[in-house]
Amino acid sequence: MLLGLILLITTLAACLLITHPPVWFPVAITGPAHAFDGQFTWTLWVTGILFIAAQLLLAGIILRRRAANSVPAPSSSGVRASLLAAAAMIAVEVALAAHGSSPLSHATAKNPEIIEVYAHQFAWNFRYPGPDGVFGRVKTEFIADAAGNPVGIDPSDSRGNDDVVVSTLRIPAGRPVRLMLHSRDVIHDFFVRELRTKQDIVPGMEIPLDVLADRPGQYEIACAELCGLAHNQMHGVLLVMPAEDYDQWKLKH
Amino acid sequence: METQTLTPRPSLFRRVFSTDHRTIARQYFFLSIFAVITGVCLSLLMRYHLVWPHEKVRWFEAIWSVRAEGGIMTEELYLSLMTLHGTIMVFFVLTLAPLNAFSNLVLPEQLGRREMAFPRLNMLSFWITLVSFLTLLASCVLDEGGPIAGWTAYPPLSAVGAVSGPGEGLGQTLWFVSIGIFCIGSLLAAMNIISTVIECRRPGMSLMQMPLTCWNWFVTSILSVLSFPVLLAAGLLILLDRLVGTSFFVPGDLLIAEQHNPHAGGSPLLWQHLFWFFGHPEVYIAILPGMGIVSHIISNFSRRAPFSYRACVWAPVAIAFLGMLVWGHHMFISGISPYSALTFSLVTMSIGAPSAVLVLNWLGTTFRAARLEFPTAMLFCLGFVSLFVTGGLTGLYLGQPEIDAYFHDTAFVVAHFHMIMGMAALFAVFAATFYWFPLMFGRMLNERLGKLHFYLTFIGAYALFLPMHFAGFAGNPRRYADFTNFDFLQAVMPLQHWITMTAFALGAVQLIFIWNLFSSIWRGAPATANPWSGSTLEWNPDGEISTLGPYSYSNSGSETN
Numbered sequence: 001m002l003l004g005l006i007l008l009i010t011t012l013a014a015c016l017l018i019t020h021p022p023v024w025f026p027v028a029i030t031g032p033a034h035a036f037d038g039q040f041t042w043t044l045w046v047t048g049i050l051f052i053a054a055q056l057l058l059a060g061i062i063l064r065r066r067a068a069n070s071v072p073a074p075s076s077s078g079v080r081a082s083l084l085a086a087a088a089m090i091a092v093e094v095a096l097a098a099h100g101s102s103p104l105s106h107a108t109a110k111n112p113e114i115i116e117v118y119a120h121q122f123a124w125n126f127r128y129p130g131p132d133g134v135f136g137r138v139k140t141e142f143i144a145d146a147a148g149n150p151v152g153i154d155p156s157d158s159r160g161n162d163d164v165v166v167s168t169l170r171i172p173a174g175r176p177v178r179l180m181l182h183s184r185d186v187i188h189d190f191f192v193r194e195l196r197t198k199q200d201i202v203p204g205m206e207i208p209l210d211v212l213a214d215r216p217g218q219y220e221i222a223c224a225e226l227c228g229l230a231h232n233q234m235h236g237v238l239l240v241m242p243a244e245d246y247d248q249w250k251l252k253h
Numbered sequence: 254m255e256t257q258t259l260t261p262r263p264s265l266f267r268r269v270f271s272t273d274h275r276t277i278a279r280q281y282f283f284l285s286i287f288a289v290i291t292g293v294c295l296s297l298l299m300r301y302h303l304v305w306p307h308e309k310v311r312w313f314e315a316i317w318s319v320r321a322e323g324g325i326m327t328e329e330l331y332l333s334l335m336t337l338h339g340t341i342m343v344f345f346v347l348t349l350a351p352l353n354a355f356s357n358l359v360l361p362e363q364l365g366r367r368e369m370a371f372p373r374l375n376m377l378s379f380w381i382t383l384v385s386f387l388t389l390l391a392s393c394v395l396d397e398g399g400p401i402a403g404w405t406a407y408p409p410l411s412a413v414g415a416v417s418g419p420g421e422g423l424g425q426t427l428w429f430v431s432i433g434i435f436c437i438g439s440l441l442a443a444m445n446i447i448s449t450v451i452e453c454r455r456p457g458m459s460l461m462q463m464p465l466t467c468w469n470w471f472v473t474s475i476l477s478v479l480s481f482p483v484l485l486a487a488g489l490l491i492l493l494d495r496l497v498g499t500s501f502f503v504p505g506d507l508l509i510a511e512q513h514n515p516h517a518g519g520s521p522l523l524w525q526h527l528f529w530f531f532g533h534p535e536v537y538i539a540i541l542p543g544m545g546i547v548s549h550i551i552s553n554f555s556r557r558a559p560f561s562y563r564a565c566v567w568a569p570v571a572i573a574f575l576g577m578l579v580w581g582h583h584m585f586i587s588g589i590s591p592y593s594a595l596t597f598s599l600v601t602m603s604i605g606a607p608s609a610v611l612v613l614n615w616l617g618t619t620f621r622a623a624r625l626e627f628p629t630a631m632l633f634c635l636g637f638v639s640l641f642v643t644g645g646l647t648g649l650y651l652g653q654p655e656i657d658a659y660f661h662d663t664a665f666v667v668a669h670f671h672m673i674m675g676m677a678a679l680f681a682v683f684a685a686t687f688y689w690f691p692l693m694f695g696r697m698l699n700e701r702l703g704k705l706h707f708y709l710t711f712i713g714a715y716a717l718f719l720p721m722h723f724a725g726f727a728g729n730p731r732r733y734a735d736f737t738n739f740d741f742l743q744a745v746m747p748l749q750h751w752i753t754m755t756a757f758a759l760g761a762v763q764l765i766f767i768w769n770l771f772s773s774i775w776r777g778a779p780a781t782a783n784p785w786s787g788s789t790l791e792w793n794p795d796g797e798i799s800t801l802g803p804y805s806y807s808n809s810g811s812e813t814n
Binding site: 002006021022032047054058078081085089092096097140191193197207223225232 | 507508509610619620734740748
């Protein structure tokens, strides 16, 4: 049967695609990102075995020569086998979940450095508290992109005078950072592939995202939630700097 | 057939506004055929633009003078095509074809009757649905263009009017109106199916003697009745936000396109909860009828009862029940609490269990077949099983919050749901079309063309959607109008070219089916009363209800006809 052969070839092709992938994941630069890679590989093995088994079984049934008009076996065992299949699948899923890290177990860093992320249609801005270590008050009414105040720092609040607003996100390697995500208009999403995570930025909410990057480098920030016309142009840059360089940079600003 | 020629031919009005369930089935069928052709064409335009964003195509400009000036598709045009593609495929293809078209075609006869419970309501459901479809198309022929917020229409983007983007004015309003009307039509149709199954079975047919198709349409309709009202309510609320100035979904203090927004106090996440409370069951509304169709047809062509009839009844019931409880897995990255994420993840993964039961039953039925036959309808069912396994397994990645955090809104998700909701569900529709075509038009589809179409479509489905997962591995975001702004996406472009090429090939292959369909309607071989030697009552409406259950195939029985 042709279909049986096609199933065999498809299964083989899927395996070859995995061993010779056209594209693959980028480097991982945080602890959770490395954990992701481990859990992905584990899931790939588990689902891969199930995939191959099911497709080969189907191909085998189609290709099998059978005696003409063999008497169908009674179906009484069907319910038992079905319950067994359900139990086996639950066992597979327990194996998957047990290998992964619980979503509750996210260790929150002590005293992370706070950096604010501001997203709007269709750009990123990042605010650092400056030498005083305190963010000034922000209000929507003070937002003026052309006048260089894209996050709306209140000029009447002296704590905001030294705040630094830039369009490249710089963070130190090896030190915990907490990004506080803000949007002024619609839902955006902060996605950096090398962090292996993304977080929606919901207007009206302030959502934290903890990052402890272990490898300096320049990475791309993409918006991953449809935010309107130029969604695909909402490009940002994450610069993970050696800690000393980062401190130098902060001193200069 | 003979008796029909004696009755006078009904007037044109009566034939168009018909209460005959088979006529309504054909109407739903042709509406979804028109919708799927439109949807496929939209996807091909998008695929073209994704890999050749700067190519000038003269006739783009002829159609969209504003949005494709100079023959170059603008981002807003791309996003409006994407929105229309998703909406058409989810609502007007995957909901209408497997559920409404085929249940209308055979449900009454399968239950030993000749009519749906409410024939006029049935007619009304179809015409309401048609109005909804025309409203949707109207939203896209406006000068300002169709909405760009995707089929999920997340606020605030979709709730604040034209200020948030082109097409977000009247176009988006019409989109919500269209979806609201669709909800009403689907609700009426679902209530009709539920009533028919509960009240209109022929005496002597217990629920556990119904064909599995009836069970799945029944369960699907219960899902529809539970979930469509939520979407209808949410749609009305967001229309109030848009038109009256309420703030259900829009928080205060927004600055959109340099303009201060007057709303205050709403919650964008509330929409996501309401939308996915509908949206996830909707996924099962699309696939459950397919499961019933596949169980039914596999049984016919294995010439034996299903491996376990009871398991094939209760597994979809379990899937439907669990499917109502997992909407939060669409919101893992939306800022919900990790406790919610854990709960939604565990329930999501548990859907694998009844799904595995179904796969076992399909394999078990064919493995223990008295005699395996491979007409086109059966091939599409076996293709369904293969695609269902593949598309289901990738769900095990997305059901884990930590894995989803990377794959969410990437090509991996697009590949996952196209594999299972797009391809598998459509394979069930193809199978049903080949299997019940005799009841729809009194003729047979061409088997040779059918098989050619099946093999090419099956290969095409894998050639297109397996590699698409890899774009997801590379982190390729979905809903991007082009891939020119990111360095990392340049490495994915060769793969994107492959996907576009196979998409065009797969689209071209569907012409075989369209040709087969329309030529067979008029010139197909006349069908006998029971061409597949089926045991269920749609093939023998005056037959006895078998005490052995609906699938009482035996070796001697298979020799008849």
